[in-house]
Amino acid sequence: MNQDQLTTLLRTLLQFGGGIAVGRGWIDADTATALTGALVTLLVTAWGLYVRRNAGLVASAAALPAVKTILADPATAHAVPSAKVRPPA
Template identity: 90%
Template sequence: MNQEQLTALLRTLLQFGGGIAVGRGWIDADTATALTGALVTLLVTVWGLYVRRNAGLVASAAALPTVKTILADPVTANAIPSAKVQPAE
């Protein structure tokens, strides 16, 4: 799942939950809108930080068919289940 799909899914789920909360009178529509925006922003930021960690970036590069070999530090190389990623010596 890419970041755009995750954002769309989160926004839809939060709008659904916000609609239920507004319908039951727990919160008003403006509060639901503000909470939805804030939560989507926070969750997408956390997701972006996670996928852009060293191991995530190296794994993405290793998935490209044109990449033959990647030399990485031993910790990162051992974290990636790909024959293309080799520990640098």
């Protein structure tokens, strides 16, 4: 799942939940909108930080068919489940 798909899914789920909360009178529409925006921003930021960690970047590169071998530090090489990624000899 890429970041755009994640953002769309989160926004839709939060709007659905906000609609239920507004319909039941727990919060007003402005609060639901503010909460949805804040939560989507925080969650997408956390997702972006997670996928851009060293192991995530190396895993993305290893998934490319044109990449044959990646030499990475031992910690990163062991964190990425790919035969293309290995520590230096």
